[in-house]
Amino acid sequence: MKKSVLLIIALFMASLNLRPAINSIAPLLESIRTDLGMSAAVASLLTAIPVLCMGLFSPIAVKAGGKWGIERVIGLSLLIIGVGTVIRLFTDSVSFLVTTAIIAGIGIALIGPLLSGFIKEHFPNQVPFMVSVYTVALTLGAAISSALSTSLENSFNSWQTSLAFWAIIAFVAAVIWWLFVNQQVKKSAHTATSGTKVQLPWGNGKAWILTLSFGLMGMLFYSITAWLPQIIQGMGYTKDYAAIALTIFVVVQIPVSLVLPILLRRFHSRRFWLIVESIIELVGFILLVLNIEPLLASALIGIGAGGLFPLNLLLPIDATDNAHEAASWSAMIQSAGYVIGALGPIILGWIYDATNSFTSAVVGMIVIVLIMMIFQFAATAKRSVNTLHIQGKSTR
Secondary structure (H helix, E strand, C coil), X not given: XXXXXXXHHHHHHHHHHHCHHHHCCXXXXXXXXXHHCCCHHHHHHHHHHHHHHHHHCHHHHHHHHXXXXXXXXXXXXXXXXXXXXXXXXXXXXXXXHHHXXXXXXXXXXXXXXXXXXXXXXXXXXXXXXHHHHHHHHHHHHHHHHHHHHHHHHHHHCCHHHHHHCCHHHHHHHHHHHHHHHHCCCCCCCCHHHCCCCCCCCCCCHHHHHXXXXXXHHHHHHHHHHXXXXXXXXXXXXXXXXXXXXXXXXXXXXXXXXXXXXXXXXXXXXXXXXXXXXXXXXXXXXXXXXXXXXXHHHHXXXXXXXXXXXXXXXXXXXXXXCCHHHHHHHHHHHHHHHHHHHHHHHHHHHHHHHHHCCCHHHHHHHHHHHHHHHHHHHHHCCCCECCCCCCCCCECC
8 A cells, every 4th residue: 555545544543533532522511410510611621621722732732743753743642632532431520521631632732733744744745635634534523423422322321431432543543643654754844844943923913813713713613512412402402402413513514624625716705705604603603592493503503613714724824925924823823712712612601600591602602703703804904815725816
């Protein structure tokens, strides 16, 4: 088998592990809260902590990759995710479960930013295709874990076993990564450039606008990831119905991520598609707060989320003049943006504890969408598009 095929398989398997530790929680949250006596605010930490780790540890991941090689760090990260997931089998307290979220979150945080560098190094002429492989695998992992968690709980009669089950994928991926990558690759791309210093644009106003756009998008995404099943169950629907809604929310993001590059080639405006996706998401939240067709509402929110994530990743490329600037802007935006995004599930949990209802929380998400649209207008103002990836001149 060709080396490139082995690397693609390894990349796909690694990417599968970036969401199950997070998405497997939401369908089981009611059982977890009942058994452990957990408040909604504390329960929200199970989703918020891994996302927070993605923000805090992303800069560390880049430094570690430069020192020890991105391939080795990715392999180690898969083991960390596996360990953080498998020990959930022994959960008997809130503090223990939160600790597992921290361990898994560190593994996810370390692996996430390095996969982009891995793609750039080993597939320089196939970047769009490999990014699609990465995105589809990530979303597929989220969808499968969302869809099967309840069934696994019923089969094993244990939510602990259901949560720990996803360690299998992590350990299999770690073995594949070791055989297909670490045994094939002798030197990491980042090792050769470990002395390069990257200055993050903390003092740049435009960079903060892009960061807030990314962060608000993350608040919405991770709030829904954590609480959608609970929101729908609060409307009077069953746990299985709520799990289907969460699966729909995740699955619809796969075709959206595949179709969006085609749409951008036909109509180049970043602003147009950002607003379109935000409006679609807004309609979904309105249907949700009105208790109208939760499955349709979940699909619309998923369509919006599926488009907003890659669009926000494009913004720092548009706003900068060279690859080094784009990398530094992306590092800042994702680092601070994920920290902002992690606040979403916590705020929703706090609102639920205070009101004993998710209605106010969903209304709050509608407000966040409207604020996010303001930042999207500001983020795409008066700047020509970098044409390295997608042809076109206007961001409007």
